[in-house]
Amino acid sequence: MNASAVSVAAAVREGRIQAIDGVRQALQRIAATDKQVNAFTSVLADRALKRAAWVDAHPRRARMRLAGVPFAVKNLFDVAGLPTLAGSKIEREAAPAARDAVLVRRLESEGAVLVGALNMDEYAYGFSTENTHYGPTRNPHDPARISGGSSGGSAAAVAAGQVPLTLGSDTNGSIRVPASLCGTFGLKPTFGRLPRTGSYPFVASLDHLGPFARGAADLALAYDLMQGPDRDDPACAQRDIEPVSPLLERGAAGLRVAVLGGWFRTMALAEALAAVDAVAQALGTTRLVELPEAARARAAAFLITCAEGGALHLHDLRRRAHDFDPMTRDRFLANALVPAAWVVQAQRVRHWFARHVAQVFQTVDVLIAPATPCTAPTIGTEWLEINGQRLPARASMGLLTQPISCIGLPVATVPLWGMNPAAPQLPIGVQLIAAPWREDHCLRVAAALEAAGLCSAPVAALGSGA
Amino acid sequence: MDHSAYIEAAAATLGLTLTQEQRKGVTLYFGLAASMAALLQGLPLTPADESGNVFVPVPPQGQE
Numbered sequence: 001m002n003a004s005a006v007s008v009a010a011a012v013r014e015g016r017i018q019a020i021d022g023v024r025q026a027l028q029r030i031a032a033t034d035k036q037v038n039a040f041t042s043v044l045a046d047r048a049l050k051r052a053a054w055v056d057a058h059p060r061r062a063r064m065r066l067a068g069v070p071f072a073v074k075n076l077f078d079v080a081g082l083p084t085l086a087g088s089k090i091e092r093e094a095a096p097a098a099r100d101a102v103l104v105r106r107l108e109s110e111g112a113v114l115v116g117a118l119n120m121d122e123y124a125y126g127f128s129t130e131n132t133h134y135g136p137t138r139n140p141h142d143p144a145r146i147s148g149g150s151s152g153g154s155a156a157a158v159a160a161g162q163v164p165l166t167l168g169s170d171t172n173g174s175i176r177v178p179a180s181l182c183g184t185f186g187l188k189p190t191f192g193r194l195p196r197t198g199s200y201p202f203v204a205s206l207d208h209l210g211p212f213a214r215g216a217a218d219l220a221l222a223y224d225l226m227q228g229p230d231r232d233d234p235a236c237a238q239r240d241i242e243p244v245s246p247l248l249e250r251g252a253a254g255l256r257v258a259v260l261g262g263w264f265r266t267m268a269l270a271e272a273l274a275a276v277d278a279v280a281q282a283l284g285t286t287r288l289v290e291l292p293e294a295a296r297a298r299a300a301a302f303l304i305t306c307a308e309g310g311a312l313h314l315h316d317l318r319r320r321a322h323d324f325d326p327m328t329r330d331r332f333l334a335n336a337l338v339p340a341a342w343v344v345q346a347q348r349v350r351h352w353f354a355r356h357v358a359q360v361f362q363t364v365d366v367l368i369a370p371a372t373p374c375t376a377p378t379i380g381t382e383w384l385e386i387n388g389q390r391l392p393a394r395a396s397m398g399l400l401t402q403p404i405s406c407i408g409l410p411v412a413t414v415p416l417w418g419m420n421p422a423a424p425q426l427p428i429g430v431q432l433i434a435a436p437w438r439e440d441h442c443l444r445v446a447a448a449l450e451a452a453g454l455c456s457a458p459v460a461a462l463g464s465g466a
Numbered sequence: 467m468d469h470s471a472y473i474e475a476a477a478a479t480l481g482l483t484l485t486q487e488q489r490k491g492v493t494l495y496f497g498l499a500a501s502m503a504a505l506l507q508g509l510p511l512t513p514a515d516e517s518g519n520v521f522v523p524v525p526p527q528g529q530e
Binding site: 234318321337 | 488506517
């Protein structure tokens with residue numbers, strides 16, 4: 001389905017289409033393409049058709065801002081009646097969720113219709129969605145390549161035209177990396193902006209939730225409708241809703257934009273630099289700024305992840321380590337052993353970095369950096385060469401996202417095409433990074449780049465799914 | 467640096483049993499974490515540089 005969430009909702013509100021027809025269309029597209037993509041781990045046809053009929057009959061339908069919009073969520077979101085898998089085999093034994101996650105409820109209250117749950121790296125620990133239990137999610141623009149992760153199913157479902165809107169999570173880059181590799185728009189809001197209640201945690205100090213879509217207006221609309229505090233997530237800020245959708249038409253006018261240098265250029269391949277340079281040129285900036293100690297910020301995020309992720313799963317690591325995905329098991333075991341002094345130092349460096357980056361934002365509104373060092377590698381790739389170093393390919397996908405999520409900055413990721421001459425069919429994403437709580441800045445720039453025709457998220461040309 | 471003695475002691479303390487197959491990966495990934503820790507130790511901090519992990523007190527419902 002090629003239509004945007006905004007246009008589907010308008011058509012349903014105005015009675016030009018029925019919600020149930022749009023949902024049927026999404027279910028048909030999923031059936032026709034998911035053998036190739038493997039984005040979905042559950043398709044909820046009965047639930048979705050009932051909900052669509054509810055929307056069609058609802059007296060408030062003409063005012064529902066997401067009326068009849070099919071959407072899907074990473075399978076770490078609670079869905080009533082399903083065990084929350086979080087990409088694992090172990091959680092298949094968990095009790096079914098009693099109710100939907102808060103963000104699912106907020107979207108559905110505005111008329112959106114949940115159609116399924118999406119594949120991911122086990123317990124969100126990875127950047128490739130090469131999940132051993134459920135199979136790899138394949139990149140819709142080249143099924144031999146990874147979709148990125150850990151929200152690989154969320155990006156692939158949007159890129160494949162299965163649904164116009166999905167939700168994912170981002171601890172170290174898990175929205176921005178798959179958005180980059182699958183060529184979708186993605187938003188990682190400020191840490192603490194959206195409540196995580198009813199989602200399976202990975203690293204409570206770093207976990208964010210956010211949307212994927214094929215345009216900035218859809219991201220902004222979904223984001224606006226998901227805002228608001230929730231007392232059951234202690235990290236969720238008690239802030240009023242600050243709608244962004246009405247501000248998009250302002251574009252990049254008046255915003256001070258700069259390119260991130262240092263770490264964010266040395267750890268990127270040519271196609272990533274070409275994408276950043278194209279965005280900079282479109283925005284008319286030649287200014288280059290550096291964040292102090294970005295490599296150490298990445299190391300801080302790495303160690304906080306180790307400690308909290310390892311501790312969270314200690315009980316199962318003791319009893320049934322053999323049931324973990326081989327892609328994550330030895331890392332979780334090693335992480336459980338990390339000494340406290342390393343983690344405390346990481347948290348102190350995190351705060352140091354946040355204070356110094358805040359100084360940078362006194363003279364700039366939006367920073368530009370690649371979302372990934374390169375376009376999507378083929379499935380099974382073990383090593384990459386970046387900046388003359390031979391690095392593990394999967395971990396390296398997060399090199400440029402980790403320093404940013406370490407300090408919770410909001411980021412819109414936008415897709416560009418044709419930046420890799422060896423694989424011009426592949427997209428690559430650029431991060432538009434703003435100061436905390438300024439999602440409006442990064443989404444305004446995303447909308448401007450989309451309006452200028454530089455960034456787009458076309459549906460992948462997939463076959464009939466034979 | 468050889469971390470094998472620490473890995474064995476910490477695993478035993480935490481009640482983790484490492485198989486031979488797992489021990490190779492665990493050693494590799496613990497070494498990677500150690501290299502990250504060494505990088506962090508190289509940043510001079512003062513006692514006033516506080517943790518980025520701040521506790522939020524929880525008031526009784528209705529008394530926020």
